[in-house]
Amino acid sequence: MPAEKYLSGNFDRPGSETIDGYIALGGYQSARKALESMTPEALVELVKESGLRGRGGAGFPTGMKWSFMPKAGKDDRPRYIACNADESEPGTFKDRAIMEHDPHQLIEGLILGGWAMQAKAAYIYIRGEYVRPARILEKAIQEAYAKGFLGQKVMGKDFAFDVVLHRGAGAYICGEETGLMESLEGKKGMPRKKPPFPANYGLWGMPTTVNNVETFCHVVHIVGRGVEWFRGIGSEKSKGSTLFGVSGHVARPGLYELPLGTTAREIIFEHAGGIANGRELKAFIPGGSSTKPLPASLVDVKMDHDDLAAAGSALGTAGLIVMDDTTCMVRASKVIAHFYRHESCGQCTQCREGTAWLDKLIGRIENGSGMMRDLDVLLDVANQMEGVTICALSDAAAWPVQGVLRHWKDEFARHIQEGKCPFPDSFEI
Amino acid sequence: MSVVTEAMRQEILSLLPRYPHKRSALLPALHVVQREQGWIPPEAMEEVAALFDLRPVEVMEVVSFYTMYNRAPVGRHHLQVCRNIACALRGARKLTRHLSGKLGVPLGGTTPDGRFTLTEVECLGSCGTAPMLQCNDDYHENLTVERLDEILSNLP
Numbered sequence: 001m002p003a004e005k006y007l008s009g010n011f012d013r014p015g016s017e018t019i020d021g022y023i024a025l026g027g028y029q030s031a032r033k034a035l036e037s038m039t040p041e042a043l044v045e046l047v048k049e050s051g052l053r054g055r056g057g058a059g060f061p062t063g064m065k066w067s068f069m070p071k072a073g074k075d076d077r078p079r080y081i082a083c084n085a086d087e088s089e090p091g092t093f094k095d096r097a098i099m100e101h102d103p104h105q106l107i108e109g110l111i112l113g114g115w116a117m118q119a120k121a122a123y124i125y126i127r128g129e130y131v132r133p134a135r136i137l138e139k140a141i142q143e144a145y146a147k148g149f150l151g152q153k154v155m156g157k158d159f160a161f162d163v164v165l166h167r168g169a170g171a172y173i174c175g176e177e178t179g180l181m182e183s184l185e186g187k188k189g190m191p192r193k194k195p196p197f198p199a200n201y202g203l204w205g206m207p208t209t210v211n212n213v214e215t216f217c218h219v220v221h222i223v224g225r226g227v228e229w230f231r232g233i234g235s236e237k238s239k240g241s242t243l244f245g246v247s248g249h250v251a252r253p254g255l256y257e258l259p260l261g262t263t264a265r266e267i268i269f270e271h272a273g274g275i276a277n278g279r280e281l282k283a284f285i286p287g288g289s290s291t292k293p294l295p296a297s298l299v300d301v302k303m304d305h306d307d308l309a310a311a312g313s314a315l316g317t318a319g320l321i322v323m324d325d326t327t328c329m330v331r332a333s334k335v336i337a338h339f340y341r342h343e344s345c346g347q348c349t350q351c352r353e354g355t356a357w358l359d360k361l362i363g364r365i366e367n368g369s370g371m372m373r374d375l376d377v378l379l380d381v382a383n384q385m386e387g388v389t390i391c392a393l394s395d396a397a398a399w400p401v402q403g404v405l406r407h408w409k410d411e412f413a414r415h416i417q418e419g420k421c422p423f424p425d426s427f428e429i
Numbered sequence: 430m431s432v433v434t435e436a437m438r439q440e441i442l443s444l445l446p447r448y449p450h451k452r453s454a455l456l457p458a459l460h461v462v463q464r465e466q467g468w469i470p471p472e473a474m475e476e477v478a479a480l481f482d483l484r485p486v487e488v489m490e491v492v493s494f495y496t497m498y499n500r501a502p503v504g505r506h507h508l509q510v511c512r513n514i515a516c517a518l519r520g521a522r523k524l525t526r527h528l529s530g531k532l533g534v535p536l537g538g539t540t541p542d543g544r545f546t547l548t549e550v551e552c553l554g555s556c557g558t559a560p561m562l563q564c565n566d567d568y569h570e571n572l573t574v575e576r577l578d579e580i581l582s583n584l585p
């Protein structure tokens with residue numbers, strides 16, 4: 001039996017982006033249920049038990065993150081939620097779909113997060129380029145205020161909660177949680193050193209929790225349907241479904257909501273229609289550009305945290321980028337290395353210099369002017385960028401290089417030996 | 430004559446109560462300026478700085494950190510083609526080459542009549558409908574050279 005689409009179920013239903021349409025489809029019942037019958041502590045406990053892990057890339061357990069917020073009574077500073085709608089990881093386009101097609105699902109999730117953490121407000125940080133989603137979401141927020149679902153007395157309860165939409169202005173690094181907070185404070189989005197952690201020192205120095213758009217949406221359904229139901233979907237340590245975003249050389253690119261643990265084979269060949277133009281699968285990047293590319297021989301990997309880690313990659317944002325047998329992997333690496341070089345904020349030497357070196361070395365191998373010893377230098381540079389910087393952008397730049405050298409070192413060597421790209425039919429850059 | 434008009438000033442002031450600290454409204458304020466002016470002129474940075482009790486250099490640093498703020502005027506239609514992996518795999522380069530040839534401008538260039546500016550940008554979160562470009566506020570997805578010509582011919 002195909003799994004039910006609980007996150008994207010409303011996407012094709014006309015009118016679901018309006019508050020009346022959403023309510024007619026059963027919307028806002030979870031928020032009402034929580035506010036009327038659950039204590040904030042019970043709600044945090046429920047999210048913990050559900051096994052929900054964040055959908056922003058790192059897969060951190062959501063309930064545990066929420067429990068890091070200081071206890072009310074002991075610490076009466078205002079507390080905030082920052083909803084991460086920066087969505088800039090190449091290969092990722094799911095949060096945009098949620099905000100465009102079902103904005104009230106997100107608002108309801110934020111009300112639940114607000115109640116659980118007794119937050120004063122949620123700030124949604126949406127990437128500046130998402131003008132249309134921002135318009136739709138802003139309208140939805142106004143509707144929610146008009147209905148009394150946001151504001152001084154949420155749903156008539158003694159609970160004040162605001163939702164504010166805030167547009168970024170173009171910078172991948174503002175998706176990193178502390179870069180996001182700096183940016184929301186009106187500064188350059190330079191990530192902060194941790195500790196102190198956001199739960200103690202976040203937005204404007206106040207206790208703050210950052211979660212991804214999709215993460216909040218799952219909570220709506222966990223509250224509505226219960227922990228047992230949620231734990232019945234997905235695999236051992238990766239619960240629930242997710243919006244897999246399939247892009248690249250497939251016949252039907254797009255979003256597919258499926259349980260975590262669905263195989264890459266099923267997603268690519270059954271749901272996304274297989275490889276386009278009758279070509280063969282060569283490689284796939286499982287979870288956005290930061291995750292290590294895998295060869296076709298590993299296509300039976302289950303798309304969840306454990307199985308992908310065992311295969312030498314990661315679930316990341318579940319943005320699955322598919323490459324056919326014409327693809328030059330050196331060129332694909334070049335595109336990705338260029339991106340990280342462009343997006344490094346430059347605070348850490350290893351990241352600033354490392355991303356520049358990766359781009360330069362891969363660039364010269366790609367255009368046929370590389371040398372054999374560049375291969376060792378490339379891996380050395382990548383290895384030295386890991387685990388030593390203020391934020392994970394440096395690691396995110398190193399991982400795809402390590403991955404591609406593990407499986408396609410011979411392709412790099414051929415570029416150097418032949419002095420040109422050996423894949424005449426590859427995509428161009 | 431100030432660049433930040435009274436109407437713009439009022440709009441910016443109306444954003445301040447959304448935040449516990451005024452400075453948080455700086456990015457939104459710069460969006461207001463760019464929407465009205467098409468770019469962020471140096472005088473506007475000074476005027477915005479005064480509104481926020483900041484030094485002009487602090488505003489300048491913010492403006493130059495974010496790619497969306499134009500520090501020089503751009504054409505009436507700013508064509509920004511995504512160059513990242515999902516779009517590249519589906520032929521983004523063909524689109525940029527076509528546009529560059531048709532408009533007669535290199536990447537980063539503006540047509541002499543000021544109608545078009547052509548640039549390349551990183552992933553715009555539209556990878557499932559690649560290749561794509563953003564023209565001012567609008568996304569154009571699932572592009573082919575033919576679709577592109579059609580879009581251009583419909584622009585004022």
Ligand SMILES: Cc1cc2nc3c(=O)[nH]c(=O)nc-3n(C[C@H](O)[C@H](O)[C@H](O)COP(=O)(O)O)c2cc1C
Nearest residue numbers: 054055056084086087088175176177211212215392
């Ligand atoms: C360079 C960088 C960029 C990131 N970009 C995003 C992003 O665009 N959206 C997002 O939700 N998380 C992004 N993250 C992850 C966030 O730092 C954070 O872990 C996440 O928003 C937490 O949400 P979750 O626990 O619900 O997954 C990024 C991390 C790094 C290091």
Ligand code: SF4
Nearest residue numbers: 345347348351389391
């Ligand atoms: S790792 Fe890179 S992006 Fe992150 S703070 Fe350091 S320099 Fe900036």
Ligand code: FES
Nearest residue numbers: 511516553555556
């Ligand atoms: S790679 Fe072009 S929109 Fe994502």
